[in-house]
Amino acid sequence: MMIRVVYLLVRPQGMTQAKFAEECQVHYDMSHNVPALHKYEVRLVADEPSDTHVPFLDIGPFDAVAECWFESSEKYEEYLASDIRKEWFEHGKTFIGQLKPIYTRELH
Amino acid sequence: MMIRVVYLLVRPQGMTQAKFAEECQVHYDMSHNVPALHKYEVRLVADEPSDTHVPFLDIGPFDAVAECWFESSEKYEEYLASDIRKEWFEHGKTFIGQLKPIYTRELH
Numbered sequence: 001m002m003i004r005v006v007y008l009l010v011r012p013q014g015m016t017q018a019k020f021a022e023e024c025q026v027h028y029d030m031s032h033n034v035p036a037l038h039k040y041e042v043r044l045v046a047d048e049p050s051d052t053h054v055p056f057l058d059i060g061p062f063d064a065v066a067e068c069w070f071e072s073s074e075k076y077e078e079y080l081a082s083d084i085r086k087e088w089f090e091h092g093k094t095f096i097g098q099l100k101p102i103y104t105r106e107l108h
Numbered sequence: 109m110m111i112r113v114v115y116l117l118v119r120p121q122g123m124t125q126a127k128f129a130e131e132c133q134v135h136y137d138m139s140h141n142v143p144a145l146h147k148y149e150v151r152l153v154a155d156e157p158s159d160t161h162v163p164f165l166d167i168g169p170f171d172a173v174a175e176c177w178f179e180s181s182e183k184y185e186e187y188l189a190s191d192i193r194k195e196w197f198e199h200g201k202t203f204i205g206q207l208k209p210i211y212t213r214e215l216h
Contacts, residue, residue, distance in 0.1 A: 055205065102168075103157070107133050
């Protein structure tokens with residue numbers, strides 16, 4: 001069963017959107033070298049409309065949505081133990097102001 | 109350019125997690141009939157850890173993360189105009205307590 005983790009990212013106070021986008025690209029490029037990380041995506045936030053058809057959940061604003069995929073809990077442990085993963089997280093500290101991780105599971 | 113919208117869902121007060129999961133499955137099954145909707149995913153929230161390596165963004169809890177894919181803005185307009193899409197949203201009103209939509213864009 002694939003492990004998938006969604007992340008909501010907020011940029012640090014004082015960092016421009018352009019600089020944040022640039023660092024997201026660096027983080028994406030670095031992800032290709034991280035062991036046991038099956039897939040990584042990061043996308044910028046384009047719009048956060050509040051005119052929803054059900055009651056609006058008034059949170060945000062956010063700057064990016066990211067997602068990590070792992071093939072198994074063994075792979076996830078391998079990822080956590082990796083020095084390259086630790087370097088990747090060090091880079092994260094340079095451009096992520098606040099982070100909300102959401103571990104998800106399939107409906108069945 | 110693919111249009112992708114991420115949704116954070118909170119179940120209504122008083123609805124059990126089991127009932128919410130059941131309605132998410134119904135909503136997923138209904139999505140296959142919605143015109144111009146390229147892809148739809150909905151996953152349940154399994155865990156929301158707060159021990160992040162960067163400052164934690166203290167929001168939530170959430171019950172599900174969903175995502176809609178559209179192939180173009182024309183397809184998105186077609187989706188919005190569709191009566192089947194409107195029925196789908198009516199079903200959404202029966203099990204989504206609060207909703208946060210996030211329109212995303214690729215880094216480049």
